[in-house]
Amino acid sequence: MTHPALQPGHTAVITGAADGIGLAAARRFLALGLNVVLADVNAEKLLAATASLDAGDRAMAVPTDVSDPKAVISLRDAAIAQYGAVHVLMNNAGIGGGGSAIERPDRWRALIEVNLFGVINGVQAFAQTMIDQKTPGLIINTGSKQGITTPPGDTAYNVTKAGVKVLTEGLQHTLRNTEGCQVTAHLLVPGYTFTGMTARGTEKPAAAWTGAQVVDHMIASVSAGDFYILCPDNDVDRATDAARIRWAAEDVAAGRPPLSRWHPDYKDDFEAYMAAQRQENAGWLARYNDRIRAMDEPKGESGFTAGFLLGALF
Numbered sequence: 001m002t003h004p005a006l007q008p009g010h011t012a013v014i015t016g017a018a019d020g021i022g023l024a025a026a027r028r029f030l031a032l033g034l035n036v037v038l039a040d041v042n043a044e045k046l047l048a049a050t051a052s053l054d055a056g057d058r059a060m061a062v063p064t065d066v067s068d069p070k071a072v073i074s075l076r077d078a079a080i081a082q083y084g085a086v087h088v089l090m091n092n093a094g095i096g097g098g099g100s101a102i103e104r105p106d107r108w109r110a111l112i113e114v115n116l117f118g119v120i121n122g123v124q125a126f127a128q129t130m131i132d133q134k135t136p137g138l139i140i141n142t143g144s145k146q147g148i149t150t151p152p153g154d155t156a157y158n159v160t161k162a163g164v165k166v167l168t169e170g171l172q173h174t175l176r177n178t179e180g181c182q183v184t185a186h187l188l189v190p191g192y193t194f195t196g197m198t199a200r201g202t203e204k205p206a207a208a209w210t211g212a213q214v215v216d217h218m219i220a221s222v223s224a225g226d227f228y229i230l231c232p233d234n235d236v237d238r239a240t241d242a243a244r245i246r247w248a249a250e251d252v253a254a255g256r257p258p259l260s261r262w263h264p265d266y267k268d269d270f271e272a273y274m275a276a277q278r279q280e281n282a283g284w285l286a287r288y289n290d291r292i293r294a295m296d297e298p299k300g301e302s303g304f305t306a307g308f309l310l311g312a313l314f
Helices: 020-031 043-053 069-083 105-132 155-176 211-223 238-253 264-280 282-296 306-310
Strands: 011-015 035-040 059-063 088-091 137-142 183-189 228-230
Touching: 011 020, 011 069, 011 105, 020 035, 020 043, 020 088, 020 211, 035 043, 035 069, 043 059, 059 069, 069 105, 088 105, 105 137, 105 155, 105 183, 137 155, 137 211, 155 183, 183 211, 211 228, 228 238, 238 264, 264 282
Parallel strands: 011 035, 011 088, 035 059, 088 137, 137 183, 183 228
Antiparallel strands: none
């Protein structure tokens, strides 16, 4: 059973929709019978993507700079004017290429404006309106594993995605404590995904998932009531992600140095820990992988893998 917000005739608004996960979500929502409003800062690319859907008046393109709160309010108003209500909001727009803590202040500001304030602007423009509709609704914010384990490299990107995680957690707490609210918030945490932002060529790397795979996983997860939509990929499984997340949290609890996973003094400890976690979680992982493999089954009339929804949740 799909989430009640994902019903024919309902409307989804997706930012960062000109390619990648956002465009894949638009295709899947259309297959489920929803109308879709696609938003992206690149107007030319957005219009081409919308035309490629061949969905007639069920798809609308609204060029939008999510870093501008007024533009996001205009996006909301355009969606409601066209379709009457918004049932799904997917805050998916994002950019990369920030930098370390001591460099590129202009890129820091750009990433914070798009990746973090873009999501804040979406939540503040849409959430109360969706609550007031008194109908089932979904707000899905795209985060990143880099916002949870915060690996060295692009600290600016990590900061923005950590902010999205905290924002979405706080949002869900507010929604579940709002009387009569039928809207739920969810944090989408993709694995390695072949998108416009991550692609280094035209051919998908073997380790990467496609945007469509991420969206299949997302729909199954929200329909099952998951808040954290932690996606594996073809290289890193769910148990490995869980173990890495636990290790990162233990840096604080155990008083280790920050980012100890990448600290030479803790290299052997981390490798031993991961080996123990793999052995401990072998049975759990086998069951979880059965759930993931169900995504390869033939797709049902709804447009996504019916068998995936039948898998046990672990």
